[in-house]
Amino acid sequence: MSTSSPEAVKKLLENMQTDLRSLSMECKKKFPPVKEAAESGIVKIKTIAARNTDILAALKENSSEVVQPFLMGCGTKEPKITQLCLAAIQRLMSHEVVSEAAAGNIINMLWQLMENGLEELKLLQTVLVLLTTNTVVHDEVLSKAIVLCFRLHFTKDNITNNTAAATVRQVVTVVFERMVAEDERFEGIVEQPPPVQGNTNRRSVSTLRPSAKDAYMLFQDLCQLVNADAPYWLVGMTEMTRTFGLELLESVLNDFPGVFLQHQEFSFLLKERVCPLVIKLFSPNIKFRQGSSSAASPAPVEKPYFPICMRLLRVVSVLIKHFYSLLVTECEIFLSLLVKFLDGEKPQWLRAVAVESVHRLCVQPHLLRSFCQSYDMKQHSTKVFRDIVNALGSFIQSLFIVPNASNAAAVSAPAGELKALWMCSSPDSSLRSGVSGALTTQAAFEYRGTWIPLMTVSVQGSAKATYLEMLDKVEPPSIPEGYAMSVAFSALLDLVRGITSMIERELAAEEEAAAQFREAHPDQEWKPQAVSFVSGAHLVWEEMVSACWCGLLAALSLLLDASTDETATENILKAELTMASLCGRLGLVTPRDAFITAICKASLPPHYALTVLSSNAANLSSKAYSIQGQSVQIISPSSESHQQVVAVGQPLTAQPQGTVVLTAKNIQCMRTLLNLAHCHGAVLGTSWQLVLATLQHLVWILGLKPGVGGALKPGRAVEGPSTVLTTAVMTDLPVISNILSRLFESSQYLDDVSLHHLINALCSLSLEAMEMAYGNNKEPSLFAVAKLLETGLVNMDRIEILWRPLTGHLLEVCQHPNSRMREWGAEALTALIKAGLAYKHDPPLAQNQRLQLLLLNPLKELSNVLQADIRQKQLESVLQILQSQGDCLGPGWPLVLGVIGAIRNDQGESLIRTAFQCLQLVVTDFLPTMPCTCLQIVVDVAGSFGLQNQELNISLTSIGLLWNISDYFFQRGEAITQELEREEEALQKQAQEKGETLNRPFHPAPPFDCLWLCLYAKLGELCVDPRPAVRKSAGQTLFSTIAAHGTLLQQPTWHIVVWKVLFQLLDCVRTSSTTADKEKIESGGGNILIHHSRDTAEKQWAETWVLTLAGVARIFNTRRYLLQQLSDFFEAWEVLLNHIQSAALSKNNEVSLAALKSFQEILQIVTPVKDSDKAGDALAAMGVPPVLIDPLSASGPGRPLVRSDSLVERLTRYNGAEMQAPPPGEESALEDSALWWSAWNTWYRTGTDSTRPPSGPAEKFSFIPSQPFLTALIQIFPALYQHIKANFSMEDLKKLGVILHGAVSVPISSDASPFILPSYTEAVLTSLQEAVLTALDVLQKAICVGPENLQVMYPAIFEQLLLFVEFSCKPPQYGRMETKHVANAKYNQAEWVALNYVPFAERSLEVVVDLYHKTACHKAVINEKVLQNIIKTLRMPLGLKYACPSESTWKLAVSSLLKVLSIGLPVARQHASSGRFDTMWPELANAFEDFLFTKSVPPDNLSIQEFQKNEAVDVEVVQLISTEILPFANFIPKDFVGQIMAMLNKGSIHSQSPSFTEAEIDVRMREEFSKVCFETLLQFSFSNKVSTPQEGYISRMALSVLLKRSQDVLRRYVDDERLSGRCPLPRQQVTEIIFVLKAISTLMDSLKKTQPENVDGNTWAQVIALYPTLVECITCSSSEVSAALKEALGPFKDFMQPPISKVQNGES
Secondary structure, eight states: OOTTSHHHHHHHHHHHHHHHHHHHHHHHHHOHHHHHHHHHHHHHHHHHHHHOSSHHHHHHHTHHHHHHHHHHHHHTOOHHHHHHHHHHHHHHHHTTOOOHHHHHHHHHHHHHHHHTTOSHHHHHHHHHHHHHHOSOOOHHHHHHHHHHHHHHHTSSOHHHHHHHHHHHHHHHHHHHHHHHHHHHHTTTOOOOOOOOOOOOOSSOOTTSOHHHHHHHHHHHHHHHHHTTOOOSSSTTOOOOOHHHHHHHHHHHHHHOHHHHHHOHHHHHHIIIIIHHHHHHHHHHHHHOOTTOOGGGSSSOOOOOOHHHHHHHHHHHHHHHHHHTTTOHHHHHHHHHHHHHHTSTTSOHHHHHHHHHHHHHHHTOHHHHHHHIIIIITSTTSOOHHHHHHHHHHHHHHHHHHSGGGGOGGGTTSOHHHHHHHHHHHOTTOOOOOTTSOOOOSSOEEEETTEEEEOOOOSOTTOOOOSSTTOTTOOSOOOOOTTHHHHHHHHHHHHHHHHHHHHHHHHHHHHHHHHHHHHHHOTTSOOOOSSHHHHHHHHHHHHHHHHHHHHHHHHHHHHHHHHBOOHHHHHHHHHHHHHHHHHHHHHTOHHHHHHHHHHHHHHHSOTTOOOHHHHHHHHHHHTOOEEETTEEEOOOOOOSOOOOOEEEEEOOOOSSOOOOEEEEHHHHHHHHHHHHHHHHHHHHHGGGHHHHHHHHHHHHHHHTEEEOGGGOEEEOOOTTOTTOEEOHHHHHHHHHHHHHHHHHHHGGGGSOHHHHHHHHHHHHHHHHHHHHHHTTOOSOOOOHHHHHHHHHHHHTGGGHHHHHHHHHHHHHHHHTOSSHHHHHHHHHHHHHHHHHHHHSOOSSOGGGOHHHHHHHHHHHHHGGGOOOHHHHHHHHHHHHHHHHHHGGGOGGGHHHHHHHHHOOOGGGOHHHHHHHHHHHHHIIIIIGGGSOGGGHHHHHHHHHHHHHOSSOHHHHHHHHHHHHHHHHHHHHTHHHHHHHHHHHHHHHHHHHHHHTOOOOOTTTTSOHHHHHHHHHHHHHHHHTTOSSHHHHHHHHHHHHHHHHHHGGGSOHHHHHHIIIIIIIHHHHHHHHHHHHOOOSBOOOOSTTOOOOGGGSBHHHHHHHHHHHHHHHHHHHHHHTHHHHTTSTTHHHHHHHHHHHHHHHHTSSOHHHHHHHHHHHHHHTTSSOTHHHHHHHHHHHHHHTOOGGGSOHHHHHOTTOOOOOOHHHHHHHHHHHSSOOOOOOTTTTTSOOOHHHHHHHHHHHHHHHHHHHSOOOSOGGGOOOOOOHHHHHHHHHHHHHHHHHHGGGOOHHHHHHHHHHHHHHHHOOEETTTHHHHSOOTTSOOOOHHHHHHHHHHHHHHHHHHHSOGGGGGHHHHHHHHHHHHHHTTTSOOOOTTOOOEEGGGOOTTTOSEEEOOOHHHHHHHHHHHHHHHHHHTTOHHHHHTTHHHHHHHHHHHHHHHGGGSSSHHHHHHHHHHHHHHHHHHHHHHHHTGGGTTTTTHHHHHHHHHHHHHTOSSOOOTTOOHHHHHHHHHHHHHHHHHIIIIIGGGGGGSOHHHHHHHHHHHHHHHHOOOOTTOOTTTHHHHTTHHHHHHHHHHHHHHHTOSOOOSHHHHHHHHHHHHHHHHHHHHHHHHHHHHHHHHTTSOOOHHHHHHHHHHHHHHHHHHHHHHHSOGGGSOHHHHHHHHHHHHHHHHGGGOOOHHHHHHHHHHHTTHHHHOOOOOOOOOTTOO
């Protein structure tokens, strides 16, 4: 119920009346005036109540009168009355019905009571009520009331004192509250305050309003009083204590800071009065040094006084807290003092309260920020903030370093009390048992033997002081051990917590603003709105951190090292972590690294050699910070702390060391480190290095090893039993390894820059590990590699930004000599690539080619690593990639194929095998999915597998793959062409833009054709591989693909195929073959036998040459209609012929023979039907439909081509124009004569070179062409001739003759002779000889049907044939070679065997006769004296006769001669006049002569029948003479006839051979022959019809010859007979004489028959002259002779008649 409600008023009136009644009752006896006054008061009240509506106001107006009775009552000094009055007055006050005047009266009355010492408590109560209920008391009245309270404070009575003190405090508060209320009332009204003058009159301040003035005066006097000066306003003060004054000052400053901040007058007071006062009062504390004796100083030093000092510090705290902005300079002084009080030389209690004060500052981060701004950031100013922090640090250090300073017992308290206090402060502590370091439950710090317990002093974030609150203590209290440390520790933690949370809040706000701004304006750069504020703020934050970090770090590191309590350790670590993170966020690298280093060092065993950390620590310890002459060293941790050992392991160093120990605290620090990395990874930057290095070492010591995906698992103790883990840590390990993994997983939340820092750190760690692993086989540390892998795997979504550094480093790892290291590098790299390809990127890889190539690139780089294990890994991963992502590799194909193809021969089989598996997979499954531009790479790669020499089977299989690839090209031709042409256009465009020309292999050809050309070129390379099997397979494949798919190529491409593929291949093969080694190859590895025809490299190359040449020739043959359209077909033809020639002339029978076969094929002499049929079947077997088989071979020459539509379309498409099958007969007749002449020249050169006999001695001779070769060579001619006959000249014929002659002359090797030579008895021609004759036959037939002008060649043909005829008697020499004749050679003795040329010569002879038969009358034959040549040639066998190698020869010769002469002689006669035959006759005569009178003796075993046969031949010759020659003597030269006659003559007499037996004599005398001769002679001697004088001449000559001979014989006989006496003459002589005698008788008969006029007188004379000789013979003893003689002498009787008398001159 409010005081102004009617009920309350009513009650008040009642109460007042009651009070007045009571008063009048009490005073009735002793104090009548009072009684009267009371009664009039009642009347007064009633009157007021009756008259006024607003009773309270009326009461207030009349309050002086109303109050008067009560004041009088108080004046009685009667306790009972006084109490009643005071109560009544209080009631009035409480209803606010006391006016100012009344209040003054009341105060005065109270003053009197006070002076009389009455009712002190009631007085205080009254004053309080008066001042609190209303504001009527001002100025002096107020001051009097206040003084009254002060006076009561200093009474003898303790209760009064205390109550008064409380009242004073309340009153002071009231005064200031009034001022605050007054300010609020006037808040809206702006007044112009007059300028503040120098404040001369301290009693009043004119500018202030009433309440403010009171407050001002009061505060000013409080200062005066504390300073022990007289007050200006509080008149009547008798005494005052400083402690109370300070407390009042503190409460005013603390409760009403606004007053001082808003009013300049009050601010002035603060500056001018309070601060100097405080500084003055501090002086004894400053000067005092504990333990310095007063004697040392000149004046006695006032000792510090605990109550004052403590209160001063409280005032300072308030001043700093609230008025810092006003009192910057003063605060600097205060803070410096505060710092000084922490010195070790100050009393213990002083340090304790100073630490508490510092703690109070530490929980106010904003205040600390202000210090930093005001001092540390100003030039020439004390670095206050830094000093505070450093002082705290030094303080903590000093507690450890000065061992006994903490034992306050020495200073202030007996030990027992200390112990009790200590027991109280931590009731749960059980005292440590000795110094053994046994663990106690007590939290404490311990450092180098100093043990300091840790107490709970205040809740985190609030500075609840113990000693600053001991306002009742006069003596300094004793400080328990560890209290100062505990407060300092809390202060440190609060400081860190405060600063960091404040700065982080502001940072967060700023970031949020930035984020919102970006959302609103994505296109603009965010600039902080209050630029100056923000950059300023950043500077302040940085300065704060810079100022405090050294001190903090020094203290925290020391505490961390000394801490034995898990919670404390946790707090310290948390502080270090927060600081590190804050420094990181502010970009302060050095401090950040320093804090991290501290945590790292704490994680590792003491004195652990870790370079990263020690180098960092060195930087730090060189910065020793001095605080007022003290140097704060960053103390290095000591190793003596008594900690629980939880693990023993190996240190990770290059040099083997002993074991190292990990404690529970190390593990705790490790967890902090993990936490730091996990939560604050983004700000670690370069410190990742430190963090990761430390973790790596810890992981190593704990023996964690990387597993799949890079996660670390507790490994088996690899290094042996040196790793010992307690169960405690064993349970922790999975957790730690999990956190480790999570740490790297969380890297996905880092921004790009931080991620790069992380990667760089891991890389450099890894580099160190690599360094360490060089040169030894110790297990390397794989931490970094494993974590690189983990980091890569979780950051797949932005893999691009870290891919290069990541993979670049892993590639280096892959090249490390240590196999374990290498293996992990490869594992990580391949895992990353596989994961990268498998990851669902956005956009997908298929659309992000650049990324895909980026991902695959390291795979390619791995190919440069030489180690096999790495390549194996690489290839296995390629296989996996193909299996999982093969379909979507797209632009990555070139890289993948590059990897597969990067094989080298030094890599060993298994690698090549793996790579080949990949290739097979590609060819079987992925050709359709890859871009067509990659097909060429596939071809190259397959080719490179063919070329590798480690594994023959792979080479062969890869050739098979090339065949499969070609099939694929064929089937997908259309699609491939389109895609390639699109690509080509694009490239062309690019090239034009750059102004370059497009450069790709086989450029002018269209892209699809280029693909084929690459394939062919690859196969071509394989065709010259060193291994025969590969060559063979590649060759077959090459020619098969060209045959099967060549139709797809466009015409210009054929040009490249011919020149760049086929001819280039032929060149290589030729070169290799000619230079191949002739050494015998021992049978191959294992037990493979090599056939003798392949047992040298040369022979193996020969096979290749054969295959290649045949293949090329076949292409030329089957594709001729295509090739002929090429512009340079003729050059190509020449080159091909040149190849054929060089092969034909090679010194290898196999090659040379094959070359001729190819020659035949391209000349289409042999229709390659058999081959093509086979090809067709083979292709069909391979699954190529027969339609696609090369049209020429399939349909045979000249048949129109049957095709399905698709092929028509295809051919049209690829050739641009419909390909017509050439019209019938055309492809077989190569129209172009130039080609044929080129072929003829080749044939000629080949023939010449191969048949030219060697010039040197036989031994040097190495190679003689084989018979089959020569046969083939010669067999080519007839066909060739058909095409060149039109221009075939004599020159050419001569060339041909040389070759034929040479070919026939070549001997046969004795090995081959049994197969080629007929047995000697058979007269059979070798196939070569037949070929030669066939060639000539073709020629002569051609001449025969040809035009006239060809006939000039006949003589040459005759000449050639006649040469061959001579072979019958004189086999040809082949150079200077020794040849043996088979007849007398055992096969093995002679290396070379001459042929039996007889059958050949004889056959030639027959040909000659036939030919002559046809051509005798031809002009050329006549002019060129063919007949003479024939005779001349025949003369040899005829002359040799029995000496001929073969009997048949001379017989044939004779019969031939006869035939020839029968034809030729009439011609000769006909042309006698021309003289063409003049030279023939002597030749003929000689021939007859040689034959008929041969010098050779018939063989002994000649039978009589044979002899008679032979004689018959002779007779035939003579008959020829008698029929064909002598009758035409007049056309025949005389001397020839003479010769004939002489011959007949000779024959008619002497023809017997001397060796006959008696029995045979009649036969052997060739009597028949002689007879015929003689008869002929005689016949022509007396031929009746003498038509010409010549004839007569012939006969005369014949006769005289005959008679002369008879004469000689007879005479010789007579002489011999006479001489021989009784001895009979030799048989032959007897025979001869008988023959002569018979001849004479014959002659006589003839003479008888002839008309006498025909007989020359000469003849008669000779006949008669014979007679005497005959008569002389009569004496002979031989009966035979006698008989003959008788016959001869008989006819003479007819001549005996009387002589006729001469008639002269008409006389007889």
